[in-house]
Amino acid sequence: MVVPEVTITHLNRADGSATYTHNGYSIIGAVNGPIEVLRRDEMPEEATIEVNVRPAVGVGSPKERHLETLLHNTLRSIILTRTIPRTLVQITLQIKSLPEEESSTGINTSLTILPHLLHTAFLALLSASIPLLTTLTSTLIALPSTSTPLLSPTANELLRAKPIKSMHVFAFSGDGRLLLNESDGAFSFEEWEEACDMAEQVCCKEVDEGGVRLGGGDMEVDGVENSQNLERWLRGVGRSKVEWEQRWKSGT
Amino acid sequence: MSATTTTLVLPGDEIPASALPTGTGKRKTLKLGPGLRHIPPSTVVATVAGALVTDSKKNAASVEYNSGRYLPFPGDLVIATVNSSAAENFNCFLTPHMPPATLPHLAFEGATKKTRPQLPPTSLVYCRVVTAGRDSAPELTCVDPATGKGEGLGMLKGGMLFKVSLGMARRLLAPKADLPLLDILGGKIGFEVTVGRNGLVHVDGGTVKITLAIGQAIQTVDEQALDDPGQKKLAAGILKNM
Numbered sequence: 001m002v003v004p005e006v007t008i009t010h011l012n013r014a015d016g017s018a019t020y021t022h023n024g025y026s027i028i029g030a031v032n033g034p035i036e037v038l039r040r041d042e043m044p045e046e047a048t049i050e051v052n053v054r055p056a057v058g059v060g061s062p063k064e065r066h067l068e069t070l071l072h073n074t075l076r077s078i079i080l081t082r083t084i085p086r087t088l089v090q091i092t093l094q095i096k097s098l099p100e101e102e103s104s105t106g107i108n109t110s111l112t113i114l115p116h117l118l119h120t121a122f123l124a125l126l127s128a129s130i131p132l133l134t135t136l137t138s139t140l141i142a143l144p145s146t147s148t149p150l151l152s153p154t155a156n157e158l159l160r161a162k163p164i165k166s167m168h169v170f171a172f173s174g175d176g177r178l179l180l181n182e183s184d185g186a187f188s189f190e191e192w193e194e195a196c197d198m199a200e201q202v203c204c205k206e207v208d209e210g211g212v213r214l215g216g217g218d219m220e221v222d223g224v225e226n227s228q229n230l231e232r233w234l235r236g237v238g239r240s241k242v243e244w245e246q247r248w249k250s251g252t
Numbered sequence: 253m254s255a256t257t258t259t260l261v262l263p264g265d266e267i268p269a270s271a272l273p274t275g276t277g278k279r280k281t282l283k284l285g286p287g288l289r290h291i292p293p294s295t296v297v298a299t300v301a302g303a304l305v306t307d308s309k310k311n312a313a314s315v316e317y318n319s320g321r322y323l324p325f326p327g328d329l330v331i332a333t334v335n336s337s338a339a340e341n342f343n344c345f346l347t348p349h350m351p352p353a354t355l356p357h358l359a360f361e362g363a364t365k366k367t368r369p370q371l372p373p374t375s376l377v378y379c380r381v382v383t384a385g386r387d388s389a390p391e392l393t394c395v396d397p398a399t400g401k402g403e404g405l406g407m408l409k410g411g412m413l414f415k416v417s418l419g420m421a422r423r424l425l426a427p428k429a430d431l432p433l434l435d436i437l438g439g440k441i442g443f444e445v446t447v448g449r450n451g452l453v454h455v456d457g458g459t460v461k462i463t464l465a466i467g468q469a470i471q472t473v474d475e476q477a478l479d480d481p482g483q484k485k486l487a488a489g490i491l492k493n494m
Contacts (some may be wrong), residue, residue, distance in 0.1 A: 034321065035349040078263075080289075080299060085386055126263070129320030131289075131299040134264030174264040200329045238262045238301045245318035245419060246303055248477035 001152045001202070003233050004119060008241050009127045009195020020120040023154045024099030027116055030123035036089035041088070045053055047081040050087045053117065056095040063110050070114065071121055074171060074180045078122075080192055091121050099155035107142075108184045112155070114169045115140050118180075123237065135174035137203040137230040141195040142167050143154040143187060149198060168192065170199035174231070205231040261287075261298035261315055272296060274309035285314025286325070287382060318419030322347050322450040324384035329425065331408065331448030332379055332392055334371045339379075342371055344379075344392060346450045353390040355379060360394045361402035366411040369407070376454060378410040378446050408446060411456030414467040418451045425449060433473055434478050436487040442494065465490050 004022035011017035014030035018117030021027075034047060041048045046066040051071045053064040071091070084103040095113070102109060114137040122136045158164060173179050183192065200249060259271065272282060287300045289363035298304070302317030313492055318389055324330070324346060332344035335352055355377065357368045371377065377394065380422035384390040394405040416424075422433065424447040434445065443466055453470055457463040469490055 009319050016319060032321075032349070034323070036351050083289075083386065126301045127319055129287075129300045129302075129317050131287075132263035133299075135262050152412075172264070235260070235262060239260050241301060241319075242260050242303050242317075246316075248419075248479070250422070 004116075004209075006123055006237050008123060008237065009244075011195075014128075016118055016126070016130070016196075017126050018123035018127055019096075020116060020123060022116055022119075023152070024037060024097070025113060025116045026096040027120040028094045028096055029120035030094075030119075031089065031090045031124040031128040031130065032092075033089035033128060033130060034084040035090065037086060037088035041227070042086050042208050045082060047079065047084045047086075047227070049076055049081070049091045049133050050081060050088060051075065051121070052090075052092045054092070056093045067114065067117060068196065070180065070182065071117060074118065074136070075121060075125070076084055078136055079125065080133055083131050087211045087248055089125075091124065093117055093120055101155040105155055105158045105164075106162070106169060108159065111167045111169050112140060112158075112184055113182055114182060115152070115171070115206050117156075118171055126238065127241070135231070135234055136171055136179065137174075137234060138169065138171035139199045139202050139230065140167065140169050141199055143191055143195060149195060151198060151202060166191065168195045168199070170196060172200060172201065172203040176200065176204040205229065259304045261304045262299075263299050265298045267296040267304065267313070268300060269294070271304065271306065272313050273306050273311050275311040283310065283312040285312060287315025287317060287325075288313060316419075318417055320418075321350075322418055324353070324390040324450075326381055326384055328381045328384075328449040328457075329405075329447070330381060330392070330450045330455055331413070331446065331452040332377045332450075334373055334375050334377060336373060337371065342433050345376065348391065351389055353381075353392050355392040355394070359392070360406065361400070368483060371407060376413065378405050378408055378448065378454070380405060381492050402415045402491070407457075408454050411444070411454050412467060413462050414453045414455060414471055416451055416471060416474045418449075420470075421447055421449055421451050421453070424453070424470075431473065431483065433468075433469055433478075433483040433487050434466075435485060437469070437490065440491055460493070465493070 004020055007019045009017060011030055014032055018029045037048050049072055051068045053067050055064055088131060093126040137151050142153050142158060142164050143166045144161050146163040147161060150157055166187035169182045171180035238239040257351055275282060287298060287302055289297045289299050291297060297314055299446040300315055300317050305316045305483055306313045330346055332346055333343055335343045341357060342355040344355050360369045363369055379394045381390040382391045382393050398402045443462055446454040455463050455467040457466055469486055472486060
């Protein structure tokens, strides 16, 4: 799995922004908030969250509305809405480009883009310094009918692994709790559990982190795992953000 | 451990008790600044991504970050824009698209019920945040409540407003943090700089040329994060063009 590429806080006018590129998907995310909310949407003890997903081509369709609902419900559980009551957090996600093979894979395209949208939205929220409960990592697992499960497959890999039996999107919080699961296709509970375990390994940090280091052989295995770990990747993004913001300090 | 140390935190990171300062003597209770959340009984969790800053002298901890929108805190010095005048107060904006903050007519030096200050819309006021609860509009004042004096607060006349990052504003307002750029320029030309914690800098240099040069120089230092030699070079270039 290739690690996603991210540029953070690059839009001038938005309070927070992030551009995210992974597996041929490129998405620009912008967050404005906390700002004044329309009287009609105001909630007395909570912040209102508005998610706008704009497709790469054309205007939004029911597919985008469906993605917005999924994102809204997931992000609501990680934004500390009660600390900024009667305000609005506006999240706009513009899909910039999709992989060429996207439409020819013949599978549910709202599932394949969901992890990328979640990551972009989260990074933009991070950039806007909106108070958050926890971090969020997400991945896609495809279960082909013939070969082994595919972890965060590219559109090309999906095309070659046809027919795909089922697809699963998992999102985990920083402390390893499942935040979102969207599945499509026919699958048994065992298959789902296998996919869930696989996603958890990629998304969450290793449990024994910071503990006693094992022998040399294990270290190497660790190294391979680390390159695929999304939690570690997220921490790297956070570190580069903080270093960028603190760079004047090292100069003086 | 030195007086101030920094480490990276992400939202949801629990701050171990060993990383927090332990109170001694009078300052027994730990103070949590922006970016930290206390979950009873004794858990401290970060809510934003930034650098954890602890100060063992003041027994305080906070997360330092330089992005996002300005949120008012009591005691902050801000530059507010007057929007309208109501019966008892002015409605002012601290940041765009936020509910207005209130600035009472009587919160000016020497203001009485008979002599109220007249501020037309869009005029700039340098003021202090009095209250900023999450359940009410922030309240501003232009006088020191103890002395009733202005202490430099009040309407800003002439000059021009420049936008800087929140971190830059904090850096300019920090005690004993002098920008070499302003020191050097101030030795040669006269100008007035007012810094608002809400990411605004008001510069009045008398002439448009000086005002623009100084305002843009401050923005350059902010964008490029110039260190001391870089600022000295920039200042020399500006003085040459004057």
